[in-house]
Structures are given as structure tokens and as C-alpha cells.
Amino acid sequence: MFPLHEKLDDQTREALSAYDDFTAALLVRRGITTQKEAEAFLAPSYDEHIHDPMLMLDMSKAAKRLAAAISSKEKIAVWSDYDCDGIPGGVVLHDFLKKANADFTNYIPHRHNEGYGVNIPGIEKLAKEGYTLVITVDSGITDSEAVARANELGMEVIVTDHHLPSNEGLPPAFAILNPNARPEETYPYLGLCGGGVAWKLVCATLAVGFVGREEIPAGWEKWLLDMAGLSTIADMVPLTGENRVIAAYGLKVMRKSPRLGFQKLCKVARVNQAKITEDDVGFMIAPRVNAASRMGDPLDAFTLFTTTDESEADLLAKKLxxxxxxxxxxxxxxxRAVHDRLFDRKMAGEVPSVIAMGDPDWRPGLLGLAANSIAEEYGRPVFLWGKEGNDTIKGSCRGGPGKVHVVELMQAAGSTFLEFGGHAASGGYSVAPDAVFDFEERLVAALATLPAQKDIDEVRADMHLTPEAATGTLLRSLEQFAPFGMKNTKPSFAMHDVRIERVAWFGKSEEHLRLSIGRGHEEFPETPIEAIAFFAKRELGRACEGLEAGMRRSILAHLERDTFSKGQPIRLRLISIR
Structure with a gap:
């Protein structure tokens, strides 16, 4: 049985009396407790809910500096991160500076050769080429040495970022645009991603004005929301507040975007651009953009979104x-390699409480999914590491379905790590080369010092539902909560003691699961409803093993539309099986 969330108290229910019980409950679980908040959430408005960019600390200063650089034809360098936040954010500034007829270039560090953030060799290269203003996107807040070096070389740096600063303090930049950098921040929303902050700088600079500003139509910046929206959805920042507006309007722009590269990427990913959703962005578009840096050159993804050459766009989309x-x-x-290494230990009953292993030939950018798969299967934390092109040992970790908070575990391991960060269930880290030899032993010892922890995420349902009640009408009522994402997850439905009429595995390696769930009385059955799980063993763990037609199970699932089948029938996306 899957428990339900707690019922609303009478006072809260009265405050949301304009809505039915289910809608009111969903609103409260998203932190919305007043009629005004509910109206803003259910009907996000560009005009009413996008904040004035000048409210952000240093924004006026930064916008005036950028406007002056545009007007004087100063050489501007945009330094963006190589992921699906930094790349679209870099595209936002590229498109704006091109429209403003500025003298600029875009610089994206190579993931394996240069690593994350602003680095001194790259800054020195730009200085030698005559660039005097550097604008970072989705990076820079922890790069004090590189920013100081830029100052020494006569450059000024505007940092646009959303990550937390280091313990050493803020970099010595000309301006810092980062809602999370200072406790005295005056911007009313702190959840923007890197691309979102870059877009706010564009809006502010347009408001300040510069030579040639009159040539740019009023409201033109809205066309940049395809990239700002892509960053917002892909970077998994909370889809609440202003982010919800950026994501919602970003999807609207994506659906009719004339951007050739985006059109071509949708085509190769088999995404219907005219009906693109946040799921399409998160599961189909973003992985292909991120693959550019993990397996090749991030400039390929950047060029895909900025090119005006159809042949080049087609070639790059196919390359990605x-x-x-x-x-x-x-x-x-x-x-598979991790499984092979663990096999003998598993047979001998010697699998440790924390699994940690790596290989210099493994690319760190590929380790997250592998760590997640192993953690789910073995039910314990997993730390995998590889080596970057600059010889840095980096890795990913996952907590698995148990009760371990991986960031707390890394904190308990103390000096084992050079750097680390993340969330309760997942994280990233770097270690010194000699630390890998007793890495696992240190983590096992650290885990033993932690107190017993409660489940990080107890699985709860938003509503009990029968298979017969999973209808298009219900799904349409949920769509007012879209786009879904962090802190606005899809509602989940518990179906108890349902009968499984058919079990099918599909995919190249039969890694995906499709169940047919019976509806109606067994003697007078109705058309079954399909329930699906992609990468089922990773997502559902051992619960999906041994399933057969005729069994009865309880399931937890989201309700969605099957956009690949004729008529787009309603189906279930499995979350858990018991």
C-alpha cells in the first residue's frame, strides 16, 4: 500500500475554497496557500510575473557596462559552461550581441582538457586577442584566481551565475549577478538557473539602451526564451515562481522557434516540435546537448543553436x-564493467556498505547513470570515478534506495575529497590521485560514523485511483500544473491490487517494461491501460523482476499521454511496484 499525503487543515482549505479538494491539495504541496498565489501559479503571466531585472544586486552596474561596451565596439568575450544550462545561456548572449552589432566572441572550455569554470590559460588567451570585457554564464562564482588574473591583464569581468560561492568569498569581478551569492540579495526570486540570469542581463541592457538600440524591436527578447527555457528545464532548478514563467513561455517559443538547429535536433530526436513538452526537453533534447561535452566538443551544440546554415544545422544535429x-x-x-568487478564479491557475500571504484579510462561525465543503476540494484551508496583530460580524478555518487544522504557521507569522510557537492541522493566530487587506493575503505568507515537515517524520500501518493478512473478528463485537469519539474513534480496516483494482464520487455536490450493493467471486472473486462517504465531495472529495482500475467500488484504511477501511438491514448508511467 502507498500512503497518501496528509489532508489539509480547515483554515488552509478555506483559503483555497475556489478550487476542488484535489487541486487545492496539489497547490498546498507546492507551497501555495493563498488565492493570489494560486492564480499566479495556475496562470503564469509574462507581463505580471517576470520581475524587473534591475532588482538584482549589481544589475544596473553590469547592464550599463555592457551597454557601453556595445556602443564603443569594445571586444567582449562570453565565457559559458559546457552543459545544457551554460550552452543555451551562451546562445542567449550570442543572439543578443549579434542583434546589437557588438564585437564579441563565445568561449566554452573543453570539459576534459580544461575542466569546469573560468581558467587562467583561457583568460590569458582572450587577453592576448584583445578582449577587455568577459561575461561568464553559469560559472565564475568560485573562480577568484582566474578573475583576479583577468584584472591583472586589464580586463573586467561580469559574473553571471547561480551556484553558491566558495568559502573563500566572492571573486574580484566588476559585477556579480547571482541571486545566491550574497545574503543581502535584493532580487525577489533566488531560483534562476545560469541561462536565466544571462537572459535577465539581456533584458536589463535593452532597458538601459546603447547605440543601435532603436533597431531592436520592443519585446524581441521574448524570442530568446527558447534558450532560457531550455536552460531552466534542463538544469533541474525549481519550476516555481519566475522559473515557471520562463519555462512555460520558453516552451511556447520552442514550439514555433525558427531556430534551424533546434528544428533539426527535434527531428533527429523524434520530438514533435509543435507539441514539445518539458519531458521532451529533459529526456530527449538536453541529453543530446550534454553529450557534446561528455563525448566531444561542446562547441558543436553551441554552433547547432546559432547557425543560420541549414546544411550545417542538419550535419550537427545528426552528429549530436x-x-x-x-x-x-x-x-x-x-x-557492465562495474557488474563484472562486483560479481565475485557478491558471490562471496563481501559487497561493502559503500561501493567505490573507478578507472582512469572512464569519463567522469558518463558515470552518473552507471552509479545510479548500481546503487539501485545493490541498495547502497555507489561512488564511481574517472579521469579528466587534465588528469583530475572526478566522479559521481548516488545514494540508492536506502537511507544515506550522500553529501552528509562525503562530509563525514573529511579530507578524502578535494571538492564535493550535490543533494541528498546524488552528488559529484574530485579526489587526489593517491586517494583512490583506499577510497572505498574511507567511505565505509565514514558511513559507520553516521547516525541511522530515515528514508530520504518516502513514497507517497497524491490520490488513490482505480484503473477505470485514469481518463483523459483527469489528465486535462492536471495539465494546468504543467510544466512539471523540481518542486512541481507530476502528481502520483496509487492503484492497489490491480491485475497484470500482460508483461512485455522492449528496447534494444529489453531494458524497458510495458504492463497491461486490467480494467473492469475480470469476467467483463474493459480495454486495459498501459503502464510503462523506461530503464525499468534502474528505475524500479528488483520490484520489476519475475512479473507475470495474472499477478496482482499495487503500483504508483504518473498519468500521461502516449504521444507516439495513434490517438495518443492515456497511459501510466510507473514509479514503484509493490
Whole structure:
């Protein structure tokens, strides 16, 4: 049985009396407790809910500096991160500076050769080429040494970022645009991603004005929301507040975007651009963009979104599709290698409480999915590491279905790590080369010092539902909560003691699961409803093993539309099986 969330108290229910019980409950679980908040959430408005960018600390200063650089034809360098936040954010500034007829270039560090963030060799290269203003996107807040070096070389740096600063303090930049950098921040919403902050700088600079500003139509910046929205959805920031507006309007722009590269990428990913959803962005578009840096050159993804040459766009989209397939194959190979190493230990009953292993040939950018798969199967934390091109040992970790908070575990391991960060269930880290030899032993010892922990995420349902009640009418009532994402997850439905009429595995390696769930009385059955799980063993663990037609199970699932089948029937996306 899956428990339900707690019922609303009478006072809260009265405050949301304009809505039915289910809608009111969903609103409260998203932190919305007043009529005004509910109206803003259910009907996000660009005009009413996008904040004035000048409210952000340093924004006026930064916008005036950028406007002056545009007007004087100063050489501007945009330094963006190599992921699906930094790349679209870099595209936002590229499109704006091109529209403003500025003298600029885009610089994206190579993931394996340069690593994350602003680095001194890259800054020195830009200085030698005559660039005097650097604008970072989705990076820079922890790069004090590189920013100081830029100052020494006569450059000024505007940092746009959303990550937390280091313990050493803020970099010595000309301006810092980061809602999370200072406790005295005046911007009313702190959840923006890197691309979102970059877009706010564009809006502010347009408001300040510069030579040639009159040539840019009023409201033109809305067309940049395809990239700002892509960053917002892909970077998994909370889809609440202003992010919800950026994501919602971003999807609207994506659906009719004239951007050639985006059109081509949708085509190779088999995404219907005219009906693109946040799921399409998160599961189909973003992985292909991220694959560029993990398996090749991030400039390929950047150029895809900025080119005006249809042949080049077609070529790059197909290249990213090929790279993404290679990424999946490489990730699967790493997972198999980990399984092989663990086999003998498993047979001997010697699998430790924390699994930690690596290989210098493994690319760190590919380890997250492998770590997640192993953690789910073995039911314990998993730390995998590989080596970057600059010889840095980096890795990913996952907590698995148990009760271990991986960041707390890394904190308990103390000096084992050079750097680390993340969330309760997942994280990333770097270690010194000699630390890998007793890495696992240190983590096992650290885990033993932690107190017993409660489940990080107890699975709860938003509503009990019968298979017969999973209808298009119900799904349409849920769509007012879209786009879904962090802190606005899809509602989940518990179906108890349902009968499984058919079990099918599909995919190249039969890694995906499709169940037919019976509806109606067994003697007078109705058309079954399909329930599906992609990468089922990873997502559902051992619960999906041994399933057969005729069994009865309780399931937890989201309700969705099957956009690939004729008529787009309603189906269930499995979350858990018991």
C-alpha cells in the first residue's frame, strides 16, 4: 500500500475554497496557500510575473557596462559552461550581441582538457586577442584566481551565475549577478538557473539602451526564451515562481522557434516540435546537448543553436544524435564493467556498505547513470570515478534506495575529497590521485560514523485511483500544473491490487517494461491501460523482476499521454511496484 499525503487543515482549505479538494491539495504541496498565489501559479503571466531585472544586486552596474561596451565596439568575450544550462545561456548572449552589432566572441572550455569554470590559460588567451570585457554564464562564482588574473591583464569581468560561492568569498569581478551569492540579495526570486540570469542581463541592457538600440524591436527578447527555457528545464532548478514563467513561455517559443538547429535536433530526436513538452526537453533534447561535452566538443551544440546554415544545422544535429548513442553505449559498458568487478564479491557475500571504484579510462561525465543503476540494484551508496583530460580524478555518487544522504557521507569522510557537492541522493566530487587506493575503505568507515537515517524520500501518493478512473478528463485537469519539474513534480496516483494482464520487455536490450493493467471486472473486462517504465531495472529495482500475467500488484504511477501511438491514448508511467 502507498500512503497518501496528509489532508489539509480547515483554515488552509478555506483559503483555497475556489478550487476542488484535489487541486487545492496539489497547490498546498507546492507551497501555495493563498488565492493570489494560486492564480499566479495556475496562470503564469509574462507581463505580471517576470520581475524587473534591475532588482538584482549589481544589475544596473553590469547592464550599463555592457551597454557601453556595445556602443564603443569594445571586444567582449562570453565565457559559458559546457552543459545544457551554460550552452543555451551562451546562445542567449550570442543572439543578443549579434542583434546589437557588438564585437564579441563565445568561449566554452573543453570539459576534459580544461575542466569546469573560468581558467587562467583561457583568460590569458582572450587577453592576448584583445578582449577587455568577459561575461561568464553559469560559472565564475568560485573562480577568484582566474578573475583576479583577468584584472591583472586589464580586463573586467561580469559574473553571471547561480551556484553558491566558495568559502573563500566572492571573486574580484566588476559585477556579480547571482541571486545566491550574497545574503543581502535584493532580487525577489533566488531560483534562476545560469541561462536565466544571462537572459535577465539581456533584458536589463535593452532597458538601459546603447547605440543601435532603436533597431531592436520592443519585446524581441521574448524570442530568446527558447534558450532560457531550455536552460531552466534542463538544469533541474525549481519550476516555481519566475522559473515557471520562463519555462512555460520558453516552451511556447520552442514550439514555433525558427531556430534551424533546434528544428533539426527535434527531428533527429523524434520530438514533435509543435507539441514539445518539458519531458521532451529533459529526456530527449538536453541529453543530446550534454553529450557534446561528455563525448566531444561542446562547441558543436553551441554552433547547432546559432547557425543560420541549414546544411550545417542538419550535419550537427545528426552528429549530436550519433554522439548521444555513443554516450549511452559507453555508459552501458561502464555499468557492465562495474557488474563484472562486483560479481565475485557478491558471490562471496563481501559487497561493502559503500561501493567505490573507478578507472582512469572512464569519463567522469558518463558515470552518473552507471552509479545510479548500481546503487539501485545493490541498495547502497555507489561512488564511481574517472579521469579528466587534465588528469583530475572526478566522479559521481548516488545514494540508492536506502537511507544515506550522500553529501552528509562525503562530509563525514573529511579530507578524502578535494571538492564535493550535490543533494541528498546524488552528488559529484574530485579526489587526489593517491586517494583512490583506499577510497572505498574511507567511505565505509565514514558511513559507520553516521547516525541511522530515515528514508530520504518516502513514497507517497497524491490520490488513490482505480484503473477505470485514469481518463483523459483527469489528465486535462492536471495539465494546468504543467510544466512539471523540481518542486512541481507530476502528481502520483496509487492503484492497489490491480491485475497484470500482460508483461512485455522492449528496447534494444529489453531494458524497458510495458504492463497491461486490467480494467473492469475480470469476467467483463474493459480495454486495459498501459503502464510503462523506461530503464525499468534502474528505475524500479528488483520490484520489476519475475512479473507475470495474472499477478496482482499495487503500483504508483504518473498519468500521461502516449504521444507516439495513434490517438495518443492515456497511459501510466510507473514509479514503484509493490
Amino acid at each position: 544524435e550519433s554522439i548521444n548513442r555513443s554516450r549511452r553505449a559507453s555508459g552501458a559498458a561502464i555499468t
